[in-house]
Amino acid sequence: xxxxxxxxVLTSKDAVGVDAIAMAQILEGLGIETRxxxxxxxxxxxxxxxxxxxxxxxxxxxxxxxxHFSIGWPAAxxxxxxxxxxxxxxxxxxxxxxxxxxxxxxxxxxxxxxxxEVATVAKLGCELYLGASDYNLAExxxxxxxxxxxxxxxxxxxxxxxxxxxxxxxxxxxxxxxARNFLMVGRIAPNKGHLDLIEVFxxxxxxxxxxxxxxxxxxxxxxxxxxxxxxxxxxxxxxxNDHVQWINAASxxxxxxxxxxxxxxMILSEHEGFCVPLIESMALGVPIVxxxxxxxxxxxxDAGIAWEEKDSWLYAASAARIFSDDEARGNLLDCGRRRYxxxxxxxxxxxxxxxxxxxxL
Amino acid sequence: MKKTVADNALQxxxxxxxxxxxxxxxxxxxxxxxxxxxxxxxxIAPPRERYEIDELSNAHFVDFIEHAYAALFRRTPDSAGxxxxxxxxxxxxxKIEILGNLRFSGEGRAIGVRVPWLxxxxxxxxxxxxxxxGYAIEWLMCVGGLPRxxxxxxxxxxxxxxxxxxxxxxFRGIVDQLEMFREDLARLERERTGVNxxxxxxxxxxxxxxSEVASAFNEIRDxxxxxxxxxxxxxxxxxxxxxxxxxxxxxxxxxxxxxxxIFEQSRLADHARAPRxxxxxxxxxxxxPPKAEVLDIGSGLDWLQFLTARGLKVTGVNTSNxxxxxxxxxxxxxxxxxxxxxxxxxxxxxxxxxxILDFPALLRSLAAPTLLQNLRRVLRPDGKLxxxxxxxxxxxxxxxxxxxxxxxSIELIELTLSVSGFVEIKRINAPxxxxxxxxSLPR
Numbered sequence: 001x002x003x004x005x006x007x008x009v010l011t012s013k014d015a016v017g018v019d020a021i022a023m024a025q026i027l028e029g030l031g032i033e034t035r036x037x038x039x040x041x042x043x044x045x046x047x048x049x050x051x052x053x054x055x056x057x058x059x060x061x062x063x064x065x066x067x068h069f070s071i072g073w074p075a076a077x078x079x080x081x082x083x084x085x086x087x088x089x090x091x092x093x094x095x096x097x098x099x100x101x102x103x104x105x106x107x108x109x110x111x112x113x114x115x116x117e118v119a120t121v122a123k124l125g126c127e128l129y130l131g132a133s134d135y136n137l138a139e140x141x142x143x144x145x146x147x148x149x150x151x152x153x154x155x156x157x158x159x160x161x162x163x164x165x166x167x168x169x170x171x172x173x174x175x176x177x178x179a180r181n182f183l184m185v186g187r188i189a190p191n192k193g194h195l196d197l198i199e200v201f202x203x204x205x206x207x208x209x210x211x212x213x214x215x216x217x218x219x220x221x222x223x224x225x226x227x228x229x230x231x232x233x234x235x236x237x238x239x240x241n242d243h244v245q246w247i248n249a250a251s252x253x254x255x256x257x258x259x260x261x262x263x264x265x266m267i268l269s270e271h272e273g274f275c276v277p278l279i280e281s282m283a284l285g286v287p288i289v290x291x292x293x294x295x296x297x298x299x300x301x302d303a304g305i306a307w308e309e310k311d312s313w314l315y316a317a318s319a320a321r322i323f324s325d326d327e328a329r330g331n332l333l334d335c336g337r338r339r340y341x342x343x344x345x346x347x348x349x350x351x352x353x354x355x356x357x358x359x360x361l
Numbered sequence: 362m363k364k365t366v367a368d369n370a371l372q373x374x375x376x377x378x379x380x381x382x383x384x385x386x387x388x389x390x391x392x393x394x395x396x397x398x399x400x401x402x403x404x405i406a407p408p409r410e411r412y413e414i415d416e417l418s419n420a421h422f423v424d425f426i427e428h429a430y431a432a433l434f435r436r437t438p439d440s441a442g443x444x445x446x447x448x449x450x451x452x453x454x455x456k457i458e459i460l461g462n463l464r465f466s467g468e469g470r471a472i473g474v475r476v477p478w479l480x481x482x483x484x485x486x487x488x489x490x491x492x493x494x495g496y497a498i499e500w501l502m503c504v505g506g507l508p509r510x511x512x513x514x515x516x517x518x519x520x521x522x523x524x525x526x527x528x529x530x531x532f533r534g535i536v537d538q539l540e541m542f543r544e545d546l547a548r549l550e551r552e553r554t555g556v557n558x559x560x561x562x563x564x565x566x567x568x569x570x571x572s573e574v575a576s577a578f579n580e581i582r583d584x585x586x587x588x589x590x591x592x593x594x595x596x597x598x599x600x601x602x603x604x605x606x607x608x609x610x611x612x613x614x615x616x617x618x619x620x621x622x623i624f625e626q627s628r629l630a631d632h633a634r635a636p637r638x639x640x641x642x643x644x645x646x647x648x649x650p651p652k653a654e655v656l657d658i659g660s661g662l663d664w665l666q667f668l669t670a671r672g673l674k675v676t677g678v679n680t681s682n683x684x685x686x687x688x689x690x691x692x693x694x695x696x697x698x699x700x701x702x703x704x705x706x707x708x709x710x711x712x713x714x715x716x717i718l719d720f721p722a723l724l725r726s727l728a729a730p731t732l733l734q735n736l737r738r739v740l741r742p743d744g745k746l747x748x749x750x751x752x753x754x755x756x757x758x759x760x761x762x763x764x765x766x767x768x769x770s771i772e773l774i775e776l777t778l779s780v781s782g783f784v785e786i787k788r789i790n791a792p793x794x795x796x797x798x799x800x801s802l803p804r
Contacts, residue, residue, distance in 0.1 A: 012471075045470055166436045179399030207385035213399040242398035251408040251435055302371060305378070317382035321374065328374050 001360075003027045003034040004058035006076050007068040010041035010048055015155055015276045016070045016092050019132075021046065022156030023066055023090075026350055030361065032064070039073075054079045061085055064360055068092060069121055072114035080124060086360040087126040092155065093136045093273025093295070094118070099191040103227045119143045128356060132274040135295035151356055154299075154344055157276050159283045161252070167260055168253040175261035179211040180323055183262035183286060185255070185277040186269065187218045193268035193291060194231045196310055200268065202238040204316035210323070214240070217247045217258050259284040264319045267291065268310065275299050279344045282336035287329050289318040301343075303336035408435055411475040414482070418456040423447070425456060433463045433474050458486040614682075621683040628661065633792055638664050638718075641797045644789065645716065645747050646671035648799060653713035656739070658700045660718035660749075665693050668716065678703045701727050704735040712739050718749040721769040733781040743804040746783060750774060751795035771796045 005027075007020040020036060024046075027034040035058070037051045049057070058065055063085035067076055070092040080087055097112035122129070122143035129145045130153045131137030137150050175181055182201055186192045194216065201214045220228050235244050247254055259265075265281040268291040278299050281288050288304030290296050297306050305318045322329050342348065354361070412432050420428045426446045430438040438446070446459055461483025463469050464476055489495040489502070503510070628634055642664070649655070657665055657677045665688060668675045677688055677695035685697035696703055700723060715736055717723055723732065736746060750771055775786050775798060783800035790796055 045467070174400075177400045203385070203389065206389040209397070211397045211399045253435060254408075302368065305371070305375065307375075311382065313382035313386045314378065317378045317385050320385070321378050321381060325374075331370065 001032055001062050001064065002058040002060075003032045003064040003066070004054055005034065005036045005066050005068070006051065006054065006080070007036065007038050008071050008073045008076070010036060010038045010044055010046075012042075012044055013158075015157070015274075016068050018158050019090065019092070019155040020066075020068050022346070023353065026353060027064070030354075051075055051079055055082055058085065059083050064088070064357070066090060067121075067126075069117075070094065070114075071110060072117045074117070077117065077120055077124070080121075080126070086128070086357075087124070088128045088130060088357075089121055089124070089126050089140075090130045090132070090153070091118075091121075091136045091140055091273075092132050093139070093271075095189070095191050095271055099189075099271065100224075103190050104224055106223060127359075130356065133295035133298050135298055136273050153352055153356060154279075154349055155274055155276065156346055156349055156353075157279065157344075159276075159280050159340070159344075160346060162256050162259075162280060163283055165252045165256050167256040168251070169257070171254055171257035172261050175213070175215075175257065179213045180264070180319070181262040182212065182214045182319065183217065183258055183265045183281075184215065184267055185217045185258070185265070185280065186267070188216070188220045188228050188231070189224060190227050191269060191271040192218075193270050194227075195234050196268040196291070196312070197266060198231065198234045198238060198240065198244075199312045200266065200315040201243070202240060203312040204319055205238075205240065205243060207313070207316055208320055212243060214244045215247060215258050215262060216244060217250050217255060220246075220248045256284070259286055262286050264289055264322050265304075266315060266319065267296070268315070269293060269296065272296050272299075278304070279340055282340040282344070285333050285337070287322045287332045288336065289315055289322070291315075301335075301339050303339045304332060409474070411477075414457070414460070414476060414479055417460055417476065422450060426450070426459070429460055429463055433460070433469050433472065433476075435472060455486050457482045461486065617681055618683050621681060624661070628663065631793075635663065637791045637795060638667050640791075641747070641749070641789065642667035642671055644797075645714070645745070645799065646673060648745050648801075649673065649714050654711070655714045655716060656703075656707070656712045657716045657718075658703075659723055660716060662687055662691070662693075664716070664718050665695070666691065669693060673714075699726070701731075701735075704732075704739065707739045709738055710741045710744075712744065713741055714745040714747070715740060716747040716749075720748040720750055720774065724769075729777055730781075733777065733783075737782060737802065740802050742802060744802045746778070746800045746802075748774065748778075748798045748800070749795070750798070751791075751793070771798070774798060 003024075005020050005024045007016060009017075010020060011017040012021070024034045024036050036046065036048045037054045037057075038048050039051065041048045054065070057063075059082065061084045063083070065080065065083045065085060066088040067080055068090050071094060080089075094114040095111050096115065097108045100108035100111060118139060122140050122145045127149065129137070129140050129150045131140060131150070132153070132155050134152055137145075137152055141147060141150060182204070184192075184194070184197055188194065197214070201212070205212055216231075235241055247258060250258065259280065263286075265277065265286045265288045267275070267277065267288075269275065270291070271294045274295055278288060278290070278296070282303050288300060290300055290304055290306045291310060292300075292306035292308045300306055305322075307314050307318070322332070409432070417429055417432060418425065426438060426443060429446075430436060430442070446463075449459055449462075450456075457479070460476065460479060464474065464479055465483065485498070485502070489499045491498075646668070651672055653673050655668055655673045655675045657668065657675055659679055660677070662684060665675055665677050675693060677693060678700050679685055679688070679695060679697060680699060682697055685695050688695040740746070750769060771788065775788065778786050778798070778800045782803070784803055785799070785801040787799045788796060789799070
């Protein structure tokens, strides 16, 4: 038996890439020869193979193929169709194209074609469909995936590595100056709700007198420069330039320092297939306030304060409550740590992953 | 169940946050205040992806290793790795080789910091480790690098000369500090001698103080003995007094029913008493509002009953247990106690009226000024006072106990009342030398 992991582009820090690499490592740990097939890779020492060689390697009836579906990739779908072994689709969700209207034609088209492919993938008749969340799985089921072939498996992640990594102590020193630090981690993309976050932060600064700082940690994408500019403009409009700190393409040490120095993790994202930063916050002990959109409430559970409304004052008051109520903050952090350990630690996910593959192992 | 409780708590907090949000919204709309800006951190640059060899190799020894780890691994050295790199430096390995070891290790490759020209120089450094060939290469490098070595040698000479100069300056500073320490030591030595002298003086005084303490201790011991003796004597005295009090109490208990019986017999023999008291009670009640609160001191049961029959709320005070029991038996509220104690406990202006059927007898235990002062305090404004004067119960007891009857003039009583601030003083004479005086407090 051989195993193949398909992923459009393999990168070491991207959530989908981390998930794919972890799966490959688990399969190798089980003594199964495993290769990763992709169009290209970045920042990886691991050897990868072109997708054209997939059938030759793992196209047989006893082989296992896992496709990480996060963007349109017709070539992979075609290869998957021709495989005769146990085929698994791991659906990470695709951002709806409308979010990129007015920001990037390139992204909009890519997302649109990716979402068009959901129906095609759902109809491939693969042996197992895994959603990174119930929210993701529901989209597949809606497109015709039989429930008995479907399951939920949260993505593997690098939270343990971050927990054990050394933090940037200089950054921690700079951030622990008495100001309340609001943290948002996520790439600078239109679905992530940065504009609403600025509104919330502005409300907090207007209503509460404590010094406050907003940390925007995430990679700035030059192809989404219009969106980045609109965030900067919103910051200017609220006269918050002195309060907002950008950390572009943070190193692991900087990311950990940001988590350790922050008093609240606040996210107003409008579309998340899972939201890894939420479980990073749970594991690193940062209380969470979030907009209850897409898969966020499912991932968050009782480990944070989630609002369906987008009323800025609710989020500002939530942060203020967390800052002032030791008991409430302590309860949220306890719930977060427990939720992470019980539902999202890599050990738990590994056991669940192996259970899903039990028919073929 | 536990989860439901937690859910409820979170729900409750969210409801409270909704209220807080409205308050915050209103507050922000009403004022222009803002939270102050935090300290500026400037631009937080992403970690560097490229270093020149010179940047990495300029530092020396420990600084070199720490800088190399920070640049190539983006972390501080772990203890094992640090010790290994120090060992390599100490055994004469070149910095290039150490930089190459770090950069081309698994961790270094994963991070991928670019250091131009490091790889060929690292390979060259490694090639010198190949037996025979490495020796030749090293020779060639040494010969080819002679001009550069000379250059380095001169630079090293200058560096070391500068360093020696710095060390000499530092050494001079240390010598100066040592001199200061020496002076401090000498001063401390002098102070120590002074302290020793003082200690010796204290030691000389110690035997005398010790002898005084011993003497004081002996005196205290004698005193303690005296106190204990006195305590023993007091305890004996207390015991004897208690025995005497018990005997007296027993006598009183026996005397009480006897006196009561004699008084009853005497009362029955006095046929004029009942109509006289009824008349006084009637006159007294007419002066008072309906259901007035009356305190009676030391009168007999018949007087209390006459007052109660007139619709007055009567509270009696009597020292006789027997009278107390009989009064309670017919539903009259009565306190068996000394009148002075009861009067002291009554609140100011608590009563509408006070009756004392045998006023001269009460004066035996309570002097008139004290009694009248108390009566003025417990009576409400316009409160009434009734005083009986004549051979009543207490006077009988005086006779039984062999005490001379106290001569009491009715005019003297009226004068005393008048001087004490009572008004509307009125006397009623009855046959047999009996008198009744009514008086009021001003409104």
